[in-house]
Structure formats: C-alpha cells, structure tokens
Amino acid sequence: MVEINENFLELQDSYLFSTIAKKIDEFTKNNPDKEIIRLGIGDVTKPIVPACVDALVKASKEIGTSEGFKGYGPEQGYDFLRKAIVKNDYNSRGINISENEIFVSDGAKCDCGNIVDIFANNNKVAITDPVYPVYLDTNVMSGRSGRYNEETQTYNNIIYLPLSADNDFKPELPKEKVDMIYLCFPNNPTGTVLDKSELKKWVNYAKENKSIILFDSAYEAFITDDDIPHSIYEIEGAKDVAIEFRSYSKTAGFTGLRCAYTVVPNSVYGYTSEGKKISLNKLWNRRTTTKFNGVSYVIQRAAEATYSKEGKKQIDESISFYLENAKIIKEGLIEAGYTVYGGDNSPYIWLKVPNNMTSWDFFDILLKEANVVGTPGSGFGPHGEGYFRLTAFGTREKTIEAIKRIKNI
Ligand code: PLP
Secondary structure, three states: OOOOOHHHHHOOOOOHHHHHHHHHHHHHHHOOOOOOEEOOOOOOOOOOOHHHHHHHHHHHHHOOOOOOOOOOOOOOOOHHHHHHHHHHHHHHHOOOOOHHHEEEEOOHHHHHHHHHHHOOOOOOEEEEEOOOOHHHHHHHHOOOOOOEEOOOOEEOOEEEEEOOHHHOOOOOOOOOOOOEEEEEOOOOOOOOOOOHHHHHHHHHHHHHHOOEEEEEOOOHHHOOOOOOOOOHHHOOOHHHOEEEEEEHHHHHOOOOOOOEEEEOOOOOEEEOOOOOEEEHHHHHHHHHHHHOOOOOHHHHHHHHHOOOHHHHHHHHHHHHHHHHHHHHHHHHHHHOOOEEEEOOOOOEEEEEOHHHOOHHHHHHHHHHHHOEEOEEHHHHOHHHOOEEEEEOOOOHHHHHHHHHHHHOO
16 A cells, blocks of 8 residues: 655645636626736746847757757756856855856756755744745645644744734744744745845844755845845855755746756755754755756756846846836835835735735725736735735736726725
8 A cells, every 4th residue: 555645635725826716717707898907927928038049049959960969967057057157146246156056957946845855854944924835835745844723824833934014024033943944035925125134133043043044036136226135145154054046937037948046055054963064065966966857958058148248138128127017016006095015126016905804805806896816915824814916027008007997996
C-alpha cells in the first residue's frame, strides 16, 4: 500500500480565483450587454520588449547550427547571465556578490517553494499576513505548519506577522524566536514597501537568532523612491542572513517565457541539530544539480538582453507605463474618497473597503455597480479582510474607464 504525504491533506483549498471566476460568469450570463474590466489580474499584459525578442531569435538561430548547438547547460545558469546579473543588479548598487552565489531558474515561485527542501522540519516559520500564498502552502506540504484552525483561519505552528494600516504595513518583530522569515517587498498583495531602517531591524533580528530571511524582491523593478532598497543586500550584514529571490516575470514580462534567479551568498549558514555550521550555498547547489537541469539557453539569452542598453530603456518604458496606471488608480480612488495604500513603488493598489463591508461584499458591489473586477483582500489571509487589491497591469484605456466607473458608484 502506497502511503501519501498527509501534510497535503492539511492544505486549505483556495477558492479565491475560482469564486471570482464563478461570480464573473454568473454576472455575464445575467448581464450580457455589460463590459467587465478586470483589474484583479496579477499577470503582465505588455509584450516582450524588442531587445529580448531579438535575443530570442538570434539564440534560436544559433542553436540550429552545428557550432552553436547547445545541449544541457549548467544547472546553475550560463556564465554570461550570472555575470550580467552580478554586474547590473548588484555591483551597480555597490553590492559585492559573486557569480557562484547566483542560481538561475525558471521562476521565483518554484524557488520560493523549493527552498524549503534545505531546511529542517522543526524550524519555526514566520510569514506576513496577508501574503503571497506560496510561502505558506509549501511549508504546509513539507510539514512545518501544524494543524489548521478553522476559527482563526491560521496554522498552529506558523507565526503570522500582520500587515495592516494599524502598523503602517510594517511587520513587527516576533515576540518568540523564529527560524525562517519570509519577507516580500514591494509587497504582494499590499503594494507597500520597507525602507532601509525597517529592513535593518530584520537583519539584526536574524543575526541575533541565527535565523534566515527569505527575501522575495520579485517587484523591485517598480521601486522609484531612492530610500527604498531594491535588494536586501543593500543592508549591512544581510549577506550573512538572507537568501534573495528575483524574477524577470514582472520586470520584463517573462511570466510566460519563465526566468528568475535566487541569490544564496557563500556567507549564509544553517546548522545541524548538533549546532555544526553548514553552507546553505552548498546545500542549494546540491539540490539544484540533483533536481534541476537549467533554464533553456534561448531564454537565458533573452534574460541577458534585459541588461543591454536598449533592453533597459524598453523595460523602463513598460514599468513606467504600469506605474502611471497605478498612479491613475491611486489618485482616482483618493478623489473618490477611498483610503488607499501601495501603488507608488508597486503595481498593486491596496484599498480599505468602505463602511466596514467585508472584502467579498465590496467585490460584489464593484462587479454589480461598476462592472469592475478586483481581488478581495481576505483571499490573501485573515488580515487581508476589509481590504481589496487592484492591479496596474491593465491597458491605459480600461484603467481610466474603470476608475471613472468606480467614482460613479
Ligand atoms: N513572488 C511574488 C511575490 C509574486 O507575486 C509572484 C507572481 O505573482 C512570484 C513570486 C512568481 O514569480 P515567477 O513568475 O518568477 O514564478
């Protein structure tokens, strides 16, 4: 008899996107003449920029020649891309990272999820709430969460770090000792950021407690304020306590192409149960070479092109476009009397639902009265209740129209 990993039975079904789809279906059936605008999507809409397309075409032709053919590549990524990452994403900000600390992958989602492989199951995990669900669910699957409590909608062994207007969306240091800390800034779903002094607190905490910070900076390209760090390694001492996840998905529209990378510094360590120091870079390298065969050559060439002069310029234009959408949404909502967060250094706008309505009540009103779809905050965790997420990934025309309609509710 084959036994299953019963941790999977502890996972809670997420009805968020299926419920949204069902509600849209029903509304469309009853109101076939109404045009719905979707500002709930977390996917980009602008095409891959020409510099990356050119690189894809060139690399594709290259592998069709005997001299240029590529079979299996290095599991950790080709040198040309690791070099470009070090130079452009780190050295340019005064951060000293070496190429063997970079692991190129097919997505930050996989990396954030797979990283749990190298940590013991008795580690105490802290996550922000609301949260990108991957951090929580992958710890449930691997048996670190404990049982789910229906009443509180939380897992017994997970330490939740609330993000709300009450703490200005800045997570407070946990009262008890935690080992693995997930931080994502600019944050999905709240769109809020942490400045250097706030991040420094976490780095100090991790040092004092021999914890690891798992820092997801998938949205760093949207940062425009000078005092907001793009990388956790801008904080002194972070190279001893943090692993960083980056992605080309939102930066360069690679959600379909798939390319990302993880930085595991040579100076981050974990411990055996006897307290012996072990290099996390070595463990992650071993895991990567065992379970992964690398990102395709053509995709890595496209990722490299994001750092070319034209690539940077074209990507800047796309990001500016989304940020302008975010500004339109944010300013429009403020004019309409809403309390709004995020949206300045992020494609996400997080609004406080008016009149003590629930997030789902507001979803229904927005759909019925403005024919606009967003994402209920409660779908991202219990502290998301009473909030609502809109995204800046729509077209300009639809974004403007959506805000016009919301103003008229
Ligand atoms: N991290 C966060 C916070 C995200 O919101 C997303 C995607 O929405 C990802 C990671 C996934 O990135 P990738 O497309 O590289 O898997």
